[in-house]
Amino acid sequence: MSTLLTHIAISDGKIKRSSLEVLSHCKQLAENNGHAAEAVIIDADASNYVDQVKSYGAEKIYTMEDPIFKNHMNTPLLKAFAKVMEEANPHVFAFASTESTKDILGALAANQDAAVLSDVSEFDLIDGGISAKRPVMAAKILSSTEAHDDQILVSVRSGSYDLVENETDAEVVNIDFSFDESELQATLREIIGASGDKIDLSEAETIVAAGRGAKDEEGQNLINELADVLGAGIGASRALTEAGIMDPSLQIGQTGKVVSPQLYIAIGISGAIQHVAGMANSKVIVAINKDPDAPIFEIADYGIVGDLYKVLPPFIEELKKIRN
Amino acid sequence: MEDETFDCIIVGAGVAGLAAAMTLARNNMKFLLIEKGEFAGAKNVSGGVLWGSDLAKLVPNYWEEEDAGWERFINHRRLTFMDDQSTFSVDFKSSHFNETPYTGVVVLRSKFDRWLAGKVEDAIAESDYPMDSFIATNIKVDEILMEDDKAVGIRTGEEEFHANSVIIAEGVNNLLTRQVGLQDDYVPADHVLTGIKEIIRYDQDQLEDRFQLNGLSGMSNEFIGYATDGVEGGGFLYTNRDTISIGLVLGLKDLREKKKSPHDILNHFKSHPVIQDTIKGGEVVEYSAHVVSSGDKRVMPKELYKDGVLLCGEAANLLMNAGKAIQGMDYAMRSGILAAETIVDAKEKDDYTSSTLKSYRKALDESYVMKDMNGFQDAVHMLHSPEMFKDVPNLICDFGKKFFSIKSEPTKKSRKLMAESIKEHSSYWDLIKIGLKGAKSL
Amino acid sequence: MKFYVCIKQVPDVNAPIQIKEGQLIQDTNRMILNAYDASAVEEALVLKEAHGGEVEVVSVGPDKVTETIRKALAMGADKAVHIQTSGDAEYDSATYATILAKFFEDKEYDVISCGKQSQDTDAGLAGSMLAEKLNLPYATNAVGLEMDSDKLVVKRQGDSGQEIIGLPSPCLVTCSNDMNDPRIPSLKGIMQSKRKPMETIELSSLGIDESELSPKTKVTGYQEKPGREPGQKFEGEPEEMAQQVAKLLDEEANVI
């Protein structure tokens, strides 16, 4: 019997849903193959989250608490993860593919001389390792990949698996951690929080995404209004983040975030493959674009060919009506 | 490097520009080949059959290469007349065409141009100027620098580069040709055609079975009649490695007057019962459209040279479309070679003025290019005459229908059948006119 | 300031792709400079122009990568190293990181910059792997770089916001293409690139036996991404369309 360890990511005082998705999947794999599903929480107050993790089937939960984890810094995190791996000796160590994960995954693999597959959309156990599917070529294509090693790191795209509740009375093991600040070569000087929208796009049920077509103030207002009505998170194409009109953390696509909401409304977005790479897995896609030949219409369930300044006002009104 | 002057700057890395560049490199000239596309061929949607054997001059034994830039060699040709239901083809296939150097190879330009550019790079590396001759892509030439009506270099953005001569090989959309004053700004629409093309992919075995291809042998098929839905022009179908190129060349003016879109006409062509059978089961992987010159001499530039400048390829409107084939690439290739040879000559004489450069015109006139362009003008005009893309095909197909259908009644003599078809589709007089025209022109 | 920029040649995702027997076929076999690396080169050039120094690019791959290296030189990099592989095998990030680490072992530099990921595989691993192997402080997903006395100040895109991080040299940073718009080489740049020094290094001279490189991960095949069902498209009066679609979202898709 070997161990499938899942990292539980915490951001803004909440467990990231995507890491519970990963845990749910690992639990499944563990049950099907007679392995153990375990989880690890590394945070300034890790123990706060234990109970929630218990209800997703972890049989053992490691916690590691230290003030230094308040903010993301790769040096202490690496040290922490290395310690966890020695402690738990997982065959598979699974992560949600967040920016924080991306920051350390390669380094951790190098440090532990472990095999690693990043950003997979699904993975399974095979003997001596894991098999996985990875979107490649700007997510136009899926590659089938295998990793063979006794220790394998894997990071999973958000929305790849459903949450499966599964109450367990997990054993909780605290791994103590000490970090001497003087080891820090890199210094965190400042954190610029995402202005405005706090809804975590990778978890949002509904996303209203704006593109170059909606770059002026009036466009922005309409976007905000629509998002309010739907209680949606606001996303953007590169055209707007690049122009500094929208916060970079809102960019959706190959460079930006990968999202998979129930409803994605693309407004004034052409649908370049690099953007589509980040939102093609949305359940329902609505596109509003004045160019009938815009590629976005090829993937939209509901395509509205028209000027967003003319279409949005009545659209917002209609949705208001439906809402109440 | 600001003050370095080249023997020659070539504008445009299409067939003509690449042929010129290869010739200059082989003759140890110091030159610059400039292409606005991201790479040679990037902007070249066209492609089809490169006729003739000049390619073998530029790249000896190219056919021996593993993955050369060409698709297939032509040993099977077909000219097809269509009405709404039927096709009547003149079909010629011969193993004689299997021998190298081939007399025609099908190319896809994005691949072919890139491959040929690679060959030019090799030639540069072996020349006397491995470090001083260049192919520069993703650079657009904005202006030909003229000093008292002599070309002395080019300008791109803020940068200027000087050369003793400039070869303009910019293709059909010849803005620079006009800038240097070799062509009037206005070219009437009735002398311009538009070519559209779809690439359809098959499983390679399936393709080879369907078109009876053997190894790298290929087929070219031209179409006259229904294909163009009553618009002046013709259709074509070429076999590539595992795709076919199918498309049309259509008169712009006629399109406008008949208010038809090339794309619709292409679908009309593809929906013909016979064509449907021919192309079924493939997947369209590419669609492109591009202007083609009519090959009408009346729109050729006034001259092909002037102090420090030579024009070649389609920039000089060197193209022939006389029904049985489109010849643009081979004309481009030959004219590129001749232009470059003239520059080599000019360097020896150290005289880049018209008095030397005019020998380019002479060489071109003596080559098959101008001989054909002069000789087949009537054919060109005839191809653009309504009878040719309407009455004649209908008539021929109707005759075919009568001739090949076996009914349980006394069979008529074919002469009689012909007579009937002619009555239905045109008067004897028209036919005689076309007959005479045709006889004279082809 | 001595910059090393690791650049990778990748297939152009915009070129027609086809899958035959599970293998990827690039119709025109078009290869380009990884967009993220282009941003890394651009930023290194900007800092060099401001603070002086030298920008050297390094690429591991078969001979055809020299085409891509020339592109970086044409942009303005001063010199280049081509670490030669046979090109017979496709390697994973870890393998490239191993090769690069060997190369950097005995080199002097202030900053190594990488792209944050390869445009074709989106792996995003080699950068931090290299940092770990060389034991360098590093930051990934940089959207801005500045010099502040002896420190490299990195603005990186985190999950919810941006972090400003100070790195002492030597250090490693991986760059996002959100950092800048890479310059398009000028004709002069292209001409100069040909005359700039490009050193070719064989793996053996780094003490690496290519036949013994055995990646822990391998791609076993490719498949088309299952496409979405074609949806409904509306053209006409804004009010009507708005009404129709809102209704459908509510009653058909029920996502409101």
Ligand SMILES: Cc1cc2nc3c(=O)[nH]c(=O)nc-3n(C[C@H](O)[C@H](O)[C@H](O)COP(=O)(O)OP(=O)(O)OC[C@H]3O[C@@H](n4cnc5c(N)ncnc54)[C@H](O)[C@@H]3O)c2cc1C
């Ligand atoms: C390596 C790489 C990574 C990239 N990563 C990303 C990424 O993560 N995310 C991303 O988004 N992009 C990314 N890009 C950029 C991407 O290629 C596109 O450039 C970008 O997505 C374009 O954004 P856009 O659709 O808003 O702008 P455009 O492509 O300019 O489209 C604007 C659209 O708005 C429409 N429009 C204009 N006015 C109106 C109106 N009044 N009403 C209705 N419609 C209107 C137009 O018809 C047009 O279709 C990446 C590129 C590269 C090379």
Ligand SMILES: Cc1cc2nc3c(=O)[nH]c(=O)nc-3n(C[C@H](O)[C@H](O)[C@H](O)COP(=O)(O)OP(=O)(O)OC[C@H]3O[C@@H](n4cnc5c(N)ncnc54)[C@H](O)[C@@H]3O)c2cc1C
């Ligand atoms: C659909 C279609 C089918 C065809 N089929 C055939 C066929 O079967 N057989 C045949 O022989 N011919 C065919 N032709 C015609 C043939 O493609 C052309 O005659 C031929 O390409 C002309 O070659 P060229 O080198 O003169 O011009 P081009 O091939 O057009 O090359 C010109 C080059 O110059 C570049 N350029 C232009 N301006 C500038 C500038 N300012 N700065 C830098 N670069 C510049 C362009 O990007 C281009 O790469 C076809 C054409 C079309 C459209």
Ligand SMILES: Nc1ncnc2c1ncn2[C@@H]1O[C@H](COP(=O)(O)O)[C@@H](O)[C@H]1O
């Ligand atoms: N073969 C290579 N040669 C040079 N640099 C490379 C190579 N492979 C990866 N890199 C660097 O690593 C970055 C991304 O790594 P990855 O996404 O893991 O493939 C690239 O942007 C490069 O900076």
